[in-house]
Amino acid sequence: MALLDIKNLTLYIDTGNTTVKALEKVNLTLNEGEIRALVGESGSGKSLMVRCIIGAIPDYWSIKADRITFDGQDLLNMSYEQRRQIMRREIAVVFQEPTSSLDPSVTIGEQLEESIPDEFIEKGWFWQKNRQRRQIAIGLIHKVGIKNHDQYLSSYPHEIPKDVSQKIMIAMALASEPKILIADDSTRGMESTTKTQILRLLVKLNKTKNLAILFVSHDLLAITSIAQSMTVLYCGQTVESGKVKSLLKRPLHPYTKALLDSAPSFQLSLPTKSPLVALDGTIPTLQHLPAGCRLGPRCPNARKECVQVPVPRAIQEHTYSCHFPLHFPDKLAKKSPRHTRGLTADENINE
Template sequence: MPLLDVKNLTVEIDTGSVFVKALDKVSLTVETGEIRALVGESGSGKSLIVRAIIGAIPDHWIITADRLTWKGQNLLGMSNEQRRIIMRREIAVVFQDPTSSLDPSATLISQLEESIPEELLDKGMFWHRNKQRRQIAVGLMHKVGIKNHEACMQRYPHEIAADIAQKFMIAMALVSEPELLIADDPTRSMESTTKNQILRLLSGLNETRKLAILFVSHDLLAISSMAHTMTVLYCGQTVESGKVKHLHRRPLHPYTKALLDSAPSFQINLPPKSHLVALPGTIPTLKHLPIGCRLGPRCPNARKECVKVPEQKMVHQHSYSCHFPLHSPVDDDLENKQ
C-alpha cells in the first residue's frame, strides 16, 4: 500500500461567475522510500496539488477524489484536527517562498525551536529541555548547510538571504522526522552550489532514513539527478507518469517530449547555437480551457479525436493519457521489461 495515494483528484475554483476545474482527475502515488517528481510549466497546478494534499484549500472551493489517502486513511474524511496531527508529525512541507512562509515577527531560532515536537525531548527540568532544543536546532542548521549559525539565529526572516531562509524551512520540515517530505520547488533562486548541496541532502535522507519525497519542480536537471519516478502535469491534468529513466528514453506523450527537448542538457548531439525547442502558443487560462485534451491547440499530433478527454492507459508502471502516443505501447512494454 502506498504512503500517499491520489486518484482522480479534481479541484474546482469559484471565479465569481462560474466554477472552473483547476485540477481535472489528477492521479499520483508515493511509495515508502520513493522520490517522485511532479513536473510541469508554471501555472500547471503543481502547487495546487500540494495544497489539496495538506488541506489548505479554501472552504468555498470544491474538491473531490476517488481516493486521497495517507497510509490508507481518507484525508478528505478527516477533521481539521486529525489532519493537523498528520501534518505535524508524518508529512512535512517546504513551500516555494520561504520568506512569506516564516513568521515575520519571530526570530529564526525561536521558530525552529518551537517546531521541535515534545516527544523528541527527554523528560526533565525545563532548562534542560531548552538546552536540548537549542542543540537539536543547531544540529539541524548544520545539516542543511548553515555553518555560521550564530550569524543568523537571532535575525528575522526579512534580514536574511532567500537561500538561507529556504534552508531554515527545510530544517523546520525535517525536525519532526516525517515519513513524507513535500518539497515545492525548494531550490528556486538558489545558486548552483547551494542547490546541489540541498539536492544531496534530500537524496541522502532518502537513502539513510527511507524518507519519501514528493519533489515539485520544473528543473529537469535536478529531477534527473535524484528522482526515481516522475509525473508530468499540464494545465491541471496528468499526462504521463513512470520511471524517470523510461520517460527520458522513450516518452509517450507529446508534452513530455516537448519538456525534455526544451532542456539542451538532454540532447546529446545538439549542434552549437541551435534554437531551443518549444511548443507553439501558451498554456490556456482557467476561464478558456480547451475541450477534451487540454494540450490539443498546441499539440503537433492533434486530431479531431482529441476533443474527447483521453483515458489513462497503463503499460506496466508507465501510464499516459493520449489518443495518439508517440510510440507503440507494445514496443514500450518490451523496452520496460529489459
C-alpha cells in the first residue's frame, strides 16, 4: 500500500473576480522507502502540491479530490487536530529558504530542542529532561553531518552559513522520526559542493532510516542522482510519471522530452556552442489557462484533439497524459487507455 496516495487532486483558488483551477486532476503516489521527484518549471504548481499535502491552505482555496491518503488514513475528511498530529509526527517538510524558516531571535539549540516531541523524553526532574533534550539535539546535528555542535547550537540563524542552516532544518524535520520527508526545492541556489552534501545526506537518510522522500525541484541533475521515480507537472497538470530510468530513456510526453532536451548534460552528442532546445512561448497564467491540455499552445505536436483534457494512460508503471505520445503511431495513440495498460512500449508500437 502506498504511504502517500493522491488521486485527481484539483485546487480551486478564488481570485475575487473568478475561480481558477491552479491544480487539475493531479496524481501522485509515494511508497515506503521511496525517493520520488516532483519536477516542473517555475509556475508548474510544485509548491502548491506541497501545501495541499500538509494542509497549509488559506480560506479562499478549496480542494477536491478522489482521495488524499497517508498510510491508509483519509486526510481530506480529518479534523484539524488529527491533521496537525500527522504533520507533527509523520510528515516533515524542509522548505527552500532555511533562513526564513528559523526564528532569528532564538538560538539554533533552543529551536532544535523545542522540535523534539515530549514523548521522546523520559520522565524525571526538569533539569533531567533538559539534559535529555540537549543530548538528542546533539545527536540530530551529528546525524546530518555537523560535527562542531557547541558552536552551532549556541549560534543564532544569521550567524551560520546557508548550507549549515539547511542541515539544521533537516535535523529539525527528523526530530519527530517522520515516515515522509518533503524537500521543497531545498538545494536551490546552492553551490555544487554544498548541493552534493545535501543530496548525499538525503540518500543516506533514505537508506538507513527507510525514509520516504518527496524531492521537489526543477534541477534535473539533482533529481536523477537521487530519485528512483519521478512525476512531471506542467501548469498544474500531471503530464507523466514513472521510473527515472524509464523517463530518461523514453519520455512519452512532449513536455518531459523538452525538459530533458533543455539540459545539456543529457545530450552527450550535443556539439559545442550549440543553441539549447526550448519550447516556444511561456507557461500560461492562472487567469488565462488554455482549454484541454495546458501544454497545447506550446506543444510542437498539438492538434485539434488537444482541446480536450487527455485521459491518463499506463504502460506498466509508466503513466502519461497525452493524446499523441512520442514513439507511438497515431492510430495507437488515439486508442482508449485499456489498449495500452499493462503492455510494454515495444509491444504497443508493434501492435
